[in-house]
Amino acid sequence: MALYVIIVRLLVVAAVASVLPVPGRAAAGAGAGLAIGFYNETCPRAEELVLEEMRDIVHEDKTLGPALLRLLFHDCFVRGCDGSIMLKSKSKKGERDAMPMSASLRGFDEVERIKAKLEDACPLTVSCADIIIMAARDAVYLTNGPRFPVETGRRDGKVSLCEDAVNDLAPPNANIVDLKTYFSVKNLSWKDLVVLSGSHTIGRAQCVAFAADRLYNNSGKGVQDPTLDKAYAPGLRELCEPGKKKDETKVEMDPGSPDGFDLSYYKNVYGNRGLFVSDQALLDDKWTQHYVARMAAAESTEEYFQDYAAAMINMGRMEVITGDNGEIRKFCSAYVD
Incomplete structure (x- = not known):
């Protein structure tokens, strides 16, 4: 009950910037x-x-x-x-x-x-x-x-x-500058970006969404993205090896915890095991990197759950x-x- 009250207060006091409204829509x-x-x-x-x-x-x-x-x-x-x-x-x-x-x-x-x-x-x-x-x-x-x-x-x-x-x-291969731009034009902040990216703690992704960028570095010759953990890459490459149907093969976005909404996504990103380029990109900005590091080391999900509720409300107002x-x-x- 205490967490619910805290979240409600968060939503009530959340400050948002004003922008010109689209006709027929709220700003x-x-x-x-x-x-x-x-x-x-x-x-x-x-x-x-x-x-x-x-x-x-x-x-x-x-x-x-x-x-x-x-x-x-x-x-x-x-x-x-x-x-x-x-x-x-x-x-x-x-x-x-x-x-x-x-x-x-x-x-x-x-x-x-x-x-x-x-x-x-x-x-x-x-x-x-x-x-x-x-x-x-x-x-x-x-x-x-x-x-x-x-x-x-x-x-x-x-x-x-x-x-x-x-x-x-x-796109899943967006860098941090592009990500912040996509979010800012929707009146979402860097914190909304890094918090909502944590949605990747559940679910699976098709190989076609990340293999070219993360496993082959767009070379087509098996040269992996140098920012991808070397111990993590071989398992991904085996799952997404050429010849397999990349539009059908699915890989856990949060290895070992794809069905639990928790902080392991941030632990993986901080350890260079983010599945997408856009996950890894969160380490390329001092503010998002700091948040990733803090959540990766957190012993409780309380702060993150509060932040996630507030960010979802912000997105839901777009x-x-x-x-x-x-x-x-x-x-x-x-x-x-």
Whole structure:
């Protein structure tokens, strides 16, 4: 209970910079129109129903928890947290069709499954955008992470463009300068960057997402990235050796602890065992490096869990649609022209 109170206070006092708003959306970082417990009167069991369904989903397939957490990142960083990652198009490609994520992004059916349960309880009340962030929060909780309060009240966007996903998402081989730029234009800080990167403590990644950069240093001749731990590289190379289907082979992002939300990600990064270039890059900035080192040496997850809750709230406020804008869809994977 004490941790929950601390987190709530954190969220209330969090300071955010003001930016010019996108028409029809709240200013990035402002969270205008959002509130903890937004559905308390209109759908009192909304968050409880999401958690119930998430328990079943993760019990059936534990890899879907990290998949749904990743889905939130892809939704929020492209046009804001508006559920547009779910939209389909009959005439052109949308966000979910952007390469390379189109081959590996998962969780669409599970969002629809949760949506159907909420539609039975409270028709046309809970947005797909809110379902995605609640499911991601519960994915963290169900892997032994914190269950923190999230703001809700988003409405769903009506536009989904492939080119937005290509331009707005930091690639896994991004350096620290690019990473900080991708985050800063979304009104997120260096601390949000290093804290949210810790989401890689759960889940697995396809070899195609990192092998060329980390194992072969883009040479094609087996020359590994010199920043990659020499004792760690041979095992990765065996898993991702040429001839294997790199779009199917998956590797633990947090070796030895892929299903537990803990601090071992930071221990691995500090020991040069970050799977992606973007993980290793956190050591190339004095502020992010200092945070990695502190979390790698921490004996308790309390500070990190508080920081993670605050960073998730910050990300969840990006370019949200609230009030009378947007819509509440019955089906999240609706077709748009």
